[in-house]
Amino acid sequence: MxxxxxxxxxxxxxxxxxxxxxxxxxxxxxxxxxxxxxxxxxxxxxxxxxxxxxxxxxxxxxxxxxxxxxxxxxxxxxxxxxxxxxxxxxxxxxxxxxxxxxxADTVTTHAELVRALLPGPPPAAASGALTREALRLRLGAARRLFYTCDYTTLERTLPVLITDLRHAAEGAGGVADLSPMLATAYQTATSLLLKQHDQGSAWLAAGRAMAEAERSGTPQVLASSVRVQTHVLARGKHTVQAVELVRHTATQLTGSYDRRSPEYLAALGLMLLRGVTAASGEGDRAATEAFLSEAKEVARYVSADRPDAWANFDATNVALHEVSALLAFGDAGPALRAAHPLMRRRIPVPERRAALWLEAARAYSRQGRLAEGYRALRIAETCAAQDVRRPAVRTLVADMVARDRGRTLPGLHQFSRRLGVPA
Incomplete structure (x- = not known):
């Protein structure tokens, strides 16, 4: 005993x-x-x-x-x-x-990620080969882990990757050469930390990303770093500043889309979509419509979804954000009408598929259509199980359960218990 x-x-x-x-x-x-x-x-x-x-x-x-x-x-x-x-x-x-x-020790791994973000000399390099090509491939693999919602593996991967990138940059004697990759690694860390609701560490990662973006002097890297900075600001309820940051950056980067690279267009488009989220959360319809309009224009020059680091931007993703914006303004009916065509469309990124069905569940719930909302939640779970356990989704589930007073949907109540939602 x-x-x-x-x-x-x-x-x-x-x-x-x-x-x-x-x-x-x-x-x-x-x-x-x-x-x-x-x-x-x-x-x-x-x-x-x-x-x-x-x-x-x-x-x-x-x-x-x-x-x-x-x-x-x-x-x-x-x-x-x-x-x-x-x-x-x-x-x-x-x-x-x-x-x-x-x-994998979840607690230790998280602490290692936070340590990798701290200023000062980086820890000892973990890998022997730190060639630019090897690091580029590892960075691409890390981005794919985020898009496929494998957050556990990503959290183990990022500390070593960031450390190796920092060592390679210092050893090369030309930090600017590797700054774009370092910025992307920090951006990925920011997004992961926001998923984990570690707001403080996300601020740290976003700051490092912005510093590397400015050092690189690369417009698309700057746009990507502004995107994560905007996310952190909006999550911290600084939505006015978030909207202004996107607006200010967009005035410098928009235009001449027929002469821009796919990477440039994707980074700019994703930044504009983050502006849509911030502006609609603030209730600013004018800014929301302006960002959406510009994002649709950018999407005209993007060929299609691709399974790489930039796969998250195209016309489908713009449409997804339009659904979210309509919901933010309380327009559940129009949001569902905009979502229905997307439900039949191929969306290769699991995180985006889950986002569609979660927004549909929210819209159904607002209309009192709990059975359809529950079905949408279950579909979202098959797309990205870890995303369904976020506090915002748990709050939605708790509200739906509370409104099903007659317990007509036993599956919903079981689903709620499985998520650990308070009765």
């Missing part, structure tokens, strides 16, 4: 560290799970860790690899049809032995 107690304490420490890294209180986590604060307190002190159902909910809420809480072994022991109020002792102890096997 001493072994079981030790394992319970280890699990409690994993939960505590994950919560602290996200700067969340026990009360906040408990409220998100629908429990009293004492439940989280007991878990972190090594008590109650035999309840698999609770551990699964905690793992989802804090983004902890279930394997680190002994859940993989528990699933095998209990089987799929045992809702599992308890964990077999043998599986519980086996999970303790599993920590001896090198595995």
């Amino acid at each position: 001493a072994e079981a107690s030790s394992e319970a304490q280890r699990i409690g420490e994993v939960i505590r560290r994950a919560r602290m890294v996200q700067r969340r209180s026990q009360k906040d986590v408990a409220a998100a799970l629908g429990y009293h604060q004492s439940k989280v307190s007991r878990l972190e002190s090594g008590r109650g860790a035999e309840d698999v159902r609770v551990l699964r909910a905690v793992a989802r809420e804090l983004g902890i690899d279930p394997y680190r809480l002994g859940l993989a072994a528990a699933t095998e022991a209990c089987g799929p049809d045992h809702g599992a109020e308890g964990m077999h002792r043998r599986a519980f102890l086996a999970a303790g032995a599993a920590v001896l096997v090198p595995a």
